[in-house]
Amino acid sequence: NAGVTQTPKFRILKIGQSMTLQCTQDMNHNYMYWYRQDPGMGLKLIYYSVGAGITDKGEVPNGYNVSRSTTEDFPLRLELAAPSQTSVYFCASTREGINGYTFGSGTRLTVV
Amino acid sequence: EDQVTQSPEALRLQEGESSSLNCSYTVSGLRGLFWYRQDPGKGPEFLFTLYSAGEEKEKERLKATLTKKESFLHITAPKPEDSATYLCAVPSQTGANNLFFGTGTRLTVIP
Known part of the structure; x- marks a missing residue:
């Protein structure tokens, strides 16, 4: 079991660039979360999902978007990167609640 | 308003010197208090869940306890490999399905 896999591990973006942070889990968990630290x-919670096709905003969603088309994947999209988005991003999952x-x-x- | 406050921010212990970390919370109708361990450059790792005052959980040199206002993580005779940041979390008051994390206590155990 790989658990929760995030890619990439490191990334430097220029202001205004876009990117997608990938998150995939192989535990058949329904609930998935994106936090920044x-x-x-x-x-701090950015977005979460309770199942495929269902997403909801967390505490700090501005500047981010998510989608959940499958149980396994929960990508986080940054459309116009800003220095304030410099952070460490963690994806998490759990079976229930x-x-x-x-x-x-x-x-x-890192956004420069 | 912060739902969880952890203290101290940092703690240095000699190997074998027991101590406790504190997590105070302000939520009502607590639906669980969670402890995680985070090593540098890694994601948090789940340790314990406590649900009611008086409950205790143990794992190796760690014991977590819960009262109506706070939780303690007791570390008995720590070893250098116990060095990490310890996070506590409670269910968010604004969301039904997510956790609110404290800022953590960074523990360093010196050989």
Whole structure:
């Protein structure tokens, strides 16, 4: 079992560029989440999904978009990158609700 | 308003020196309190879930306890490999299906 796989691990973007952070899980989990982690700020929820075709905004959704066309994949899209989006992004999944998230290893994004 | 506050921000211990980390919460109708461990450059790893005051969970040198206002993560005779950031989390008050995380306690155990 690979668990939750995130790609890429590192990325440098220029202001205004776009990119997609990939997240895939092989545990048949219904619930998937995107968090960002900034130094001293804790993990902040960007978007989440309770199943294929269903997504909802979290605490800090501005500047991001998501889709959930399959159970396995939950990509996060940045359309116009800004320096404020420099962060470490984590994808997580769980079978039901809030119990025992499994996290990916993260994507470190720098916007310059 | 912060739902979870962790203290201290950082803690340095000698190997074998026991101590406790604190997580205080302000949510009502707690539906669980969660502890995670995060190593540098990695995603958080789930440790424990506590659901009611008085409950305790143990794993190796770690024991988590819960009261009506806070949770403690007790570390007994720590080893250098216990060095990590420990995060606590509670169900978000604004969403039915996600967690609100504290900022963590960075633990360093010195040989």
